[in-house]
Amino acid sequence: MFNKIIRNRRAVQAIIGALILAAYMYFQVSIWVIVLIGVVSGAIFGKVFCRWMCPLGFIMELTMGKDPSSKNLQLYNYHKLGCPIAWISGFLNRFSLFKIKRDSSTCTDCGICDSNCYIASLNKDYSIYKEKKENPSTHYSCSKCLVCVDKCPSNSLKYRV
Ligand code: SF4
Ligand code: SF4
Numbered sequence: 001m002f003n004k005i006i007r008n009r010r011a012v013q014a015i016i017g018a019l020i021l022a023a024y025m026y027f028q029v030s031i032w033v034i035v036l037i038g039v040v041s042g043a044i045f046g047k048v049f050c051r052w053m054c055p056l057g058f059i060m061e062l063t064m065g066k067d068p069s070s071k072n073l074q075l076y077n078y079h080k081l082g083c084p085i086a087w088i089s090g091f092l093n094r095f096s097l098f099k100i101k102r103d104s105s106t107c108t109d110c111g112i113c114d115s116n117c118y119i120a121s122l123n124k125d126y127s128i129y130k131e132k133k134e135n136p137s138t139h140y141s142c143s144k145c146l147v148c149v150d151k152c153p154s155n156s157l158k159y160r161v
Contacts, residue, residue: 002159006150009052010061017055035085042089046096049085050143056083090140100137100149100159102129107156113148128157 005012020037023029038049050057113128114120119136120127127133128148136142149157 003150006146009145010058013052013054013058016053017058020053021055035088038085039088039092042085042092043096045098045144046093046137047086047089047140047143049089050083051145054083054085086143090143093140093142094138097161098159099161100128100146100157103156103158104131106154107152108154110153112151112153113157116147116151118145 020034024031024034037053041048041053051061107129109129111129114126114130117126117128117136119139119141123136125134126136126139128136137144137148144159146159149159
């Protein structure tokens with residue numbers, strides 16, 4: 001069920017993004033309330049706003065296409081520096097309540113998670129499963145796409161408290 005939601009992230013983002021846009025445009029909800037939503041969701045879930053909630057992020061991703069090997073898409077995913085919600089919630093990745101946790105007793109060290117992660121595949125100092133490397137899920141740029149969780153063949157990655 002949860003993997004299904006991950007695979008349909010774009011649909012979730014479209015719905016939440018449309019609600020946020022409507023709140024801003026038609027119900028005069030202040031931009032500061034939206035920033036607050038980004039910060040509170042960041043403290044609980046990490047940097048989820050960009051990829052799960054943001055209407056601008058939805059449009060940006062549309063323009064980048066879907067090819068995961070596209071350098072433009074990788075750089076967009078990696079940097080995404082243009083927004084205060086991204087700055088704050090990216091910083092909160094280290095402290096958020098929910099984190100991506102690996103069960104080392106079932107992990108087979110296959111490396112599929114790293115090859116699907118835009119941080120670990122761009123920066124060799126990072127790895128989801130190699131313990132001596134930095135964990136990409138607490139990196140500023142991890143916007144909780146949760147592809148690593150979805151792709152893990154042994155179900156060893158969980159996004160949880
Ligand atoms: S994809 Fe899963 S099993 Fe493979 S290395 Fe990553 S956590 Fe371990
Ligand atoms: S959620 Fe997983 S795959 Fe996505 S950026 Fe974060 S660590 Fe990488």
